[in-house]
Amino acid sequence: MIRHAHEDAELLALARRYVMPERRYLKLGGNVLGMQSPEYDRFVRALGEDSRLITPHEIATLLEGGWRERRTAAWLIAVSRRTEFREQLGELLQASEVCCVGLAYCVALAGFGTPRDAELLAAYLDRYLRRPDLGYDQDVVMSALMLVDLNLGGDVASRFLGPSGLWHQYLNDAPHKRGAVDPAAHLSLIRRLCAFAEECAESR
Known part of the structure; x- marks a missing residue:
């Protein structure tokens, strides 16, 4: 069940502390x-510092x-490299309960960059490339998996x-895709x- 900040005092306090400042x-x-300096430099330092201060419970x-909240948490995990959240991120990616978070999960998993992270990304693709009716995070997950492959x-x-792979079948059957899509298009973004x-992390 998804917790909503406007109904949950604990979550609201954490959102005000880590999620909402400067949007x-x-x-x-x-x-x-x-972003440009000095805003960029300030943002880097603040995110690095918060990734150090936030507790596992938070x-x-x-x-x-x-x-x-999930997007911000995934980024704090990515910056602090808290690999103890790897399996949970994989589960949340698979569940796809909320929008606008898949890229953050992918950055964290690609940053961890182990064979297990590749397995979690591949598990998502095994499921959602078979669902051309769902325009979820197939593109960025494929690119994240390619980056892990390159690094490993x-x-x-x-x-x-x-x-004959699922990627081409997905592109052929997905109504929201128009023509071929090169998965390398998102590889630069993930990198x-x-x-x-x-x-x-280095600014912490």
């Missing part, structure tokens, strides 16, 4: 890459909230990208966001 939750949607509470020297993504998370 952080919106900037963490990818807009951060377009992160777990934010992950029970709506998309704003793995080939997990190849079974999806082959001529840049992972680098941003590392920059925030």
Whole structure:
């Protein structure tokens, strides 16, 4: 069950502390890459500091909230590299209960970058590439898996990208797709966001 900040005093307090200041939750949607100094530098330092200060219980509470809270929590996990949340992020990605969060989950998992993270990303693709009627996070998850493969020297993504793979079947059947989509299109975005998370971590 999703907790709602306007009905939950604990969650509301955490949202006011970590999510809402300077509309952080919106900037963490990818807009951060377009920020300029000194705003960018201030944002990096604040996110890095909060990733150090927030407790595991507070992160777990934010992950029970709506998309704003979950997006922010996933980023705080990515910056602090709290791999103990790996399985929960994988579960939340699979569940796809709320919108606007998949990219944050992908940044965290791609940043962890282990074979287990590749498995979690692949599990999502095994499920949702078979659902061309759902325009969820298939593109960014594929790109995140490709990045993990590149960093590990793995080939997990190849079974999806082959001529008879689920990726091409998904593109052919998805009504919201128009023509071929190169999954590498999002690869640069995922890589840049992972680098941003590392920059925030180094500022702590």
